[in-house]
Structure formats: C-alpha cells, structure tokens
Amino acid sequence: MSFLxxxxxxxxxxxxxxFVVGVAWRLIGILTIxxxxxxxxxxxxxxxxxxxxxxxHSVPHGxxxxxxxxxxxxxxxxHVGLFVVLFFAAPHVDFIRERILGxxxxxxxxxxxxxxxxxxxxxxxxLWVRRMTDPVMRKLSDWDDHVGTWxxxxxxxxxxxxxxxxxxxxxxxxxLSVELLLxxxxxxxxxxxxxxxxxxxxxxxTYGRRGVTP
Amino acid sequence: xxxxxxxxxxxxxxxxxxxxxxxSYLDACIHCGQCAQACHFHEVTKDPKYTPAxxxxxxxxxxxxxxxxxxxxxxxxxxxxxxxxxxxxxEWQELLYDSCTMCGRCTEVCxxxxxxxxxxxxxxxxxxAAGLGPEDLMEAAENARTKGSPLGMTDxxxxxxxxxxxxxxxxxxxxxxxxADVLVTVSSIEMMKYPDSxxxxxxxxxxxxxxxxxxxxxxxxxNFGVLSGKSDVAKIMIERLTKAxxxxxxxxxxxxECGHAYxxxxxxxxxxxxxPLPFEVVHITEFMxxxxxxxxxxxxxxxxxxxYHDPCQVSRRGGASQAARDVLNVFAKxxxxxxxxxxxxxxxxxxxxxxxxxxxxxxRHQVFKIxxxxxxxxxxxxxxxxxxxxxxxxxxxxxxxxxxxxxxxxVEVVADQLx
Numbered sequence: 001m002s003f004l005x006x007x008x009x010x011x012x013x014x015x016x017x018x019f020v021v022g023v024a025w026r027l028i029g030i031l032t033i034x035x036x037x038x039x040x041x042x043x044x045x046x047x048x049x050x051x052x053x054x055x056x057h058s059v060p061h062g063x064x065x066x067x068x069x070x071x072x073x074x075x076x077x078x079h080v081g082l083f084v085v086l087f088f089a090a091p092h093v094d095f096i097r098e099r100i101l102g103x104x105x106x107x108x109x110x111x112x113x114x115x116x117x118x119x120x121x122x123x124x125x126x127l128w129v130r131r132m133t134d135p136v137m138r139k140l141s142d143w144d145d146h147v148g149t150w151x152x153x154x155x156x157x158x159x160x161x162x163x164x165x166x167x168x169x170x171x172x173x174x175x176l177s178v179e180l181l182l183x184x185x186x187x188x189x190x191x192x193x194x195x196x197x198x199x200x201x202x203x204x205x206t207y208g209r210r211g212v213t214p
Numbered sequence: 215x216x217x218x219x220x221x222x223x224x225x226x227x228x229x230x231x232x233x234x235x236x237x238s239y240l241d242a243c244i245h246c247g248q249c250a251q252a253c254h255f256h257e258v259t260k261d262p263k264y265t266p267a268x269x270x271x272x273x274x275x276x277x278x279x280x281x282x283x284x285x286x287x288x289x290x291x292x293x294x295x296x297x298x299x300x301x302x303x304x305e306w307q308e309l310l311y312d313s314c315t316m317c318g319r320c321t322e323v324c325x326x327x328x329x330x331x332x333x334x335x336x337x338x339x340x341x342x343a344a345g346l347g348p349e350d351l352m353e354a355a356e357n358a359r360t361k362g363s364p365l366g367m368t369d370x371x372x373x374x375x376x377x378x379x380x381x382x383x384x385x386x387x388x389x390x391x392x393x394a395d396v397l398v399t400v401s402s403i404e405m406m407k408y409p410d411s412x413x414x415x416x417x418x419x420x421x422x423x424x425x426x427x428x429x430x431x432x433x434x435x436x437n438f439g440v441l442s443g444k445s446d447v448a449k450i451m452i453e454r455l456t457k458a459x460x461x462x463x464x465x466x467x468x469x470x471e472c473g474h475a476y477x478x479x480x481x482x483x484x485x486x487x488x489x490p491l492p493f494e495v496v497h498i499t500e501f502m503x504x505x506x507x508x509x510x511x512x513x514x515x516x517x518x519x520x521x522y523h524d525p526c527q528v529s530r531r532g533g534a535s536q537a538a539r540d541v542l543n544v545f546a547k548x549x550x551x552x553x554x555x556x557x558x559x560x561x562x563x564x565x566x567x568x569x570x571x572x573x574x575x576x577x578r579h580q581v582f583k584i585x586x587x588x589x590x591x592x593x594x595x596x597x598x599x600x601x602x603x604x605x606x607x608x609x610x611x612x613x614x615x616x617x618x619x620x621x622x623x624x625v626e627v628v629a630d631q632l633x
Contacts, residue, residue, distance in 0.1 A: 022284065029283025030241060035233030039484035041494065043533055053327050060248065062322040062558035067251040075246075075325070136247035139262040145245050187288055189244055192326065198238035200327035206235070207329075210481060211533035212557055214321045214329075 004168045007175035012099075015179035022186025027194055042209045049208010050201040056213055057200045070130065078123025082156075084108065084116035091163070117160065124153055148190045151181045219300035224344035228276040228298075231336040239333060240277045242326040243267055249320035249330060254561055255313045258580040266320035266330045269309050272302055273337050303344050310337050311348050312574035315565035316474075317526035322558065331531070334566070338443025347442060348571045355442040359450055363402035364438045364570070369430040375405055376428065379413050387416045391427035396501075397464040397493075398426050399435035399455060399479075401472040403602040411471060411602065414629035418502065421632055422510035426468075432458025435469050436603075437478035440486075441567030448478070452486045455479060459493050467495045471625055473525030473601040474565060476532055497528055498625055499537040499600045506544050512633040519548040521594035522624070523585065523608075524559040525601035538600055538624060545631045550592040560584045562599075564607025575610070582611030589619060600624045 001009070060068045086092060090107035097104030108116070128149050131137045158174035185191065207214050232240075249266040250256040256264040275295040278285060288294050316331035324330070341347050354364035361368050367375075373389060380387045388394070398419065404411040419426045432454035439448030459467045469476045478486075480495040496504075505511045522538055529535035535556045542549045552559060563581030568574045585608060589597050597619060599605055608621045 026241070026283040030237045031234055033232065033234040033237050033281070035235050036485060039488075039490045040481050041484075041490070057325055057327040060323045060325070062252075062319070063554045064248075064252055064323040064558075068248045068323055071246055071248055071325075131245075134247060135260075135262040136250045136256075136265045137245065139265060140245040140247050140267055142245070187284055187293065192242050192244050195238055195242040196326050198234075199242035202235035202238055203321060203327040203329045206332075207531070207533070210531070212530065212535070214318050214530050214557065 002168070004172040004175070007172045007179065011179050012175065015182040019182040019185055023191070023194060026186050026191060027198075030195070030198060038206075038209065040209070044208050044211035046205040046209045049206075049213055050204040052208065052213045053200045053204020054197060056204075071127075074123050074126045074130070076123075077119040078127060081116045081118070081120030081123060082152075085113065085120055085156075085159070088116075089113050117156070120156060124149065124156070128153075144188045147184065148188050151177070151184055152190075155181050218345055219303055220344050221298060221300045221303060224272075224303055224340040225276050225280070225298055227340040227343040228273050228337070229281055231339060232273065232277055232281055235329075236273070236333060236336065237277065237282065239326070239328040239330075240270065240274050241282065243270065243274075243328055244326065246325065248323050248325065252319040252323040254315075254317070254319070254563060254581045254584055255577060257584060259577075263309065264313050266314070267328075269306070269314055269330060269337070270333050272298055272306050272340070273333060275302070300344075303341060303346055306337075307341060307346050307348070308573075310334055310341060311351065312568065312571050313577060315526070315561045315563065315568050317561035317565055318531045319526075319558070319561065322530075331566075335440070335443070339445055340443070342443040342445075348573065350572050351438070351442045351567050351570045352444070354570050355438040355444045355447045358434065358436075358438045359447045362454075363434040364436060365402040365406050367402040367405055367434070369433070372400075372405070372428075372430055372433055375409065376412075379409055380416075383413045385413060385416050386420060387412070388427040390430055392462065394425050394427040394462050394464060396424050396426040396466045396468055397432075397455075397459045397462060398428050398468045399470060399475070400428060400433055401436050401470050401475060401602050402434055403436070403472070403606055404470060407606060408602055408623060411623045411625055414623065414626040415470065415498065417629045417632065418505070418511065418625065422505045424505075427462060429458035429462060431461060432456070435472055435475035435479065437475060438567065438570070440478045440482065441474060441570075445486075449486050452479065452483045456483070456487060456491060464493050466501070467491075467493050468501050469495060469497050471498055471600045471602050471605075471623055473527030473532070473603065474567075476525075476534075477527040480532065497532070497534055497537065497600070499528065499541065500534050502625070502628060503537040503540040506541055511628075513545040513628065513631040514633045515547055516545050516627075516631055517547055518596055519550055519592075519594040520546045520596040520598060520627070521550045521552055521589060521592040522555075523552070523562065523597060523599040523604060523621075524556055525599060525604050526559070526561050526565055528600060529559065530557045541624070541628060545628070548594075550594045552588040552592055560588060562601075562604040562607045563611065564603060569603055569607045575614075578607060579611045579614045582608060582615065586612075586615070586617055586619075596620075596622060596627070598622045598624045598627050
C-alpha cells in the first residue's frame, strides 16, 4: 500500500469516523446537560428569538460594526473563502462525489477558486496576525486557538501544493493534514463551526421570551 | 487571603450551574475579543484585563476540566486546563465584581451571541461559595436578609418614612391595605436617598385611581442576593415580595425605578422561587405607559428638551425599552435620543452591584465620562432615567467629576407634568 493509498484509505476512514462520532458526541453531550425549566411569564416567542439571534449575530449590531470592522471583513473573507474552496473546488467536488455522497455538483472555474483561496489565506493570516498583536486577543488566546489556526493553514497550504496533481506525495500530504484536522476538530475550539448555532440560539430564545434580541 | 478560600466549594458550584446554555457558550467562544469593544470598562481604560470574555475563565476552566463532553479523553492526553486555584478566584474577584455591571452590551457584539453577563452572575455564586466577594456588597446582601433591605430599611423605618412623606407632602401613601389590585414595591435607594420619587409614584397612582398599596411584608424591590451571588438571600427577597402580593390578592406587582430589581423579579423571580408567579410583574415605566395609554393620566406638555438614559436591565436585558418612550412622547415636545440609545445604550457604570462596591468607585467615574459625552451630544437641557441605582451612580460620578448636569427621575418628571 502506497502512502497515498494509506491516506486515502484506512487513515481517511479512521479520521472521518473520529470526526463524525466526536462532533456528534460533543454536541449531544452539550444538549444532554440540560438546563433549568424557564418559569417566568413570556412576553415574546422564544423560537422566534432563537432564529432572529442566529441571523442577527452574523453581523455586529447595535452600532458596533465600525468598532469591529477588522474582524468582520477579515473573518468573512476567511470563512466564505474557505467554504467556497471546501465545497466548490474541482478536486473537492470529485472527492465528495466519489468518496462521500455518490453525487456532485458543478465546480467553480479556476479563476474563481483562486480568488476564494486567496481570500481564505489572507483572512486566516490576518486573523492570526491580529491574535498575535492585539493586546485583547493576546490576553485571551491559548494553545488551542493557535493549534486550530495552524492546522487549518497547513491544510490550505498543502491543498494548494497538491492542486496541480503533479505528485502523489503532495496529494498524500494534503490528505494527511486534513485527517489530522478532522481528528483534532471535535476536541478543540474548531467546534465553533457547530456550537455557534447553539450559543446564538440559547441567547436568542432566552431574550426572545423577553421581547428583545441583544 | 487564599488560605481561607474554599476552592472546592467554588468548583462544585461552578459544576452545578453549568447548564446546556452555559456549556454552549463556553464551547463557542473563539477568543476573538470583540466583546472588549462593547465594554465600557475596556472603553475607558483600554486595559485588556477588562475584556468580558476573560471573565468566563474560572468557569471555563472548571467546565473544560470536569464537565465538557470528551474532557475525559482530553484528560488522558493532558489537554484539559489545570485545576482552578484559590489564586485564580482571588484574582478574578475584581473582574467579576468591580468591573462587570452585567449590562449585556458585550452580547450584542459577540459573533457567537454569548450572554457573558449571565455567566458573571453564575460565577458570583461560585465566588460566594468560595467565601469571596467585596465586603460592602456582601454586607448589603446580609442587610437585605436580616433587616429587609440593603440599606437597613426595616419595616419600622419604612412605616416611619412613609408617614413622614405622606404628612410632609399631604398625600396618601397606602401601607398594608388588606386587599389591593396592585402591590407597589420600593427601592431603598429611593426611600433613603430620593424620597421625592416615592411621593411622585404615589401622586401618579392616586391620580390614576389605582387600587394600590405598599406592604411591610414585602417592600424591597432590589435583590442584592442576585447581585452578590448569595442565592439564599436572592430567594428570600423573592419570597417576601411574592407572599406580600399573594396575601393582598394583587394582580400586578410594580417594580419601581430600578433596573436590576426588574430583572430579578420579572425574569428570574419565578425561576428562583421554583414556581410561576400568580401575578404579573411590571416596571414602573410599563405601568405608567399603560396608565397614559388608557387615558388615566393626563399630562401637560413639556417644552424643555429632555433625553433618557436606558437602564440596561429594563431595556437591553428586559425588553421594555419602548415603555419609557411611550410616556415621554406624550408630554416631551423635544425628546432627544442619545447615540447609541435604547437596547444599545451605554451603561451608567454602576449596575450589577458595582455601585455598592467602594473599590470600584474610581473606575465607575471614568466610565461615566462616556455618559457625559452622550448627554452633551444631545444638547438636551434635562436628563432622566428610570433607575434609582443608575441615578445614584451618575450623581456620585458627576460630583466626583464636577459635571453640573442634573439627573432626574422619570417618575418625578411625569408627576410634575400631571395636568
């Protein structure tokens, strides 16, 4: 078995299993902690508040957009760029069709992929620079923040190197880095990709009952 | 100092208060630090230690080590945080008490929508379990337990002051009527420092023909049990008000001009008590708005310009920001909103019990500079609020800073406009 076959075979299945089971375990684990029953008289509709908060917190509100414009622009550049690359890069669409879903969709043209990848790279690098230089972020950051950032960066970098498909080794390194990220994902702060819906919803529901969405 | 800190009790309390909502908050925080941009303490000091997300650190450590899903697997690899220490708790006392008014502005800016203010409230319960907390705030809570109010206003003092106010102002202030539709509660800050507010409230109730009373069985609206983290005191205060309202058959309990009192009774009261309240709880601004809308209060027009400071617990965290405006818009011909305003307004700097913490005074005064700038930008001749705690905070800060603008009570201003 070649290195590429190893990373696209057993290691991929192991990593994907750890990812799926780990994410599910953590999300179900959070929900099953439970919370005290709410007994105050409701003024508003809690589910409506939850939905509103999920949408509203996609943009800083309350006149705070200007104060957080760096994170807003750079954060969206990274996340949108990564999402586009992850789901619309031609090799990824092929991989999803052949190895995961059995069907695919039209990939992005190469020029669009390049723009998305550049946005993702620029966003991730600028977020990390901010984390290293801003006094508030330096004060807050721990090893998990850096591990998550660097794993993501390495996955993106090896992905670009493998893009030409000129060498099996480069593709194998990309697969290996993806598998490392998938295994790490459920244990670290990368989980915010899922837990953000929970946190926004809980706040939205709590205050939605009160007739306000903070 | 750390020798007397009961760290294990704090850990157990943290574990007990972590529900699914708290867990999701602690798992969602990405340490982006945007919350600092919305916090008045960070705004005036630029000190990163005042970043709201940092206030979650003690409870985060306990959650990640003891309660988070997969923490067992992470512990095998040494990837969980170190155990919470007495030094951690002692260091965090200032961050959890002196420099968080639980105003909730940080939630607005958080991309995860994390309700950090509620986590600070829960963390204070753990601090109390550890034997920590500012002495003056703890004393206020104990006064509430033993004397009935944080300022030591016993039921005898209440009766004396009501009699004095009624005689002095030739107005009826009913106390301990056997039955009434409306139980009006008071804040000891008003009764002891701003008694004109009590008189004004009585004028409004009487003018509108409300069937009301104050009760010596349960009169103190402020809840320093909630503010301090003393859960047992919080429950005692809720029980007193509930029993008083039930004993007179009240359909409505009116919270006076106090933001945190509103939050404690309106939104936390039933949860603390463990059963739904058999009456509605409304803030005085909501009650006034109803009376005005129902044609029970006739108000003269006010030509002078006026601006309104939103108490955070009534507006952003209480959902009742419109009520004060519904009243102001009836009589104030030149009502000027601050910027930002309503649910987005800046805090006075003294909410969440910070007003009662002497060591936080200088920090509060610095925060008040934000309010000064907001008010001056409106150019309004008058500034009102609907929270005696905000008013006291701002009065102390304006005295310290030498700012000449007077801060008035909305209830008093409305009573002055009675036609």
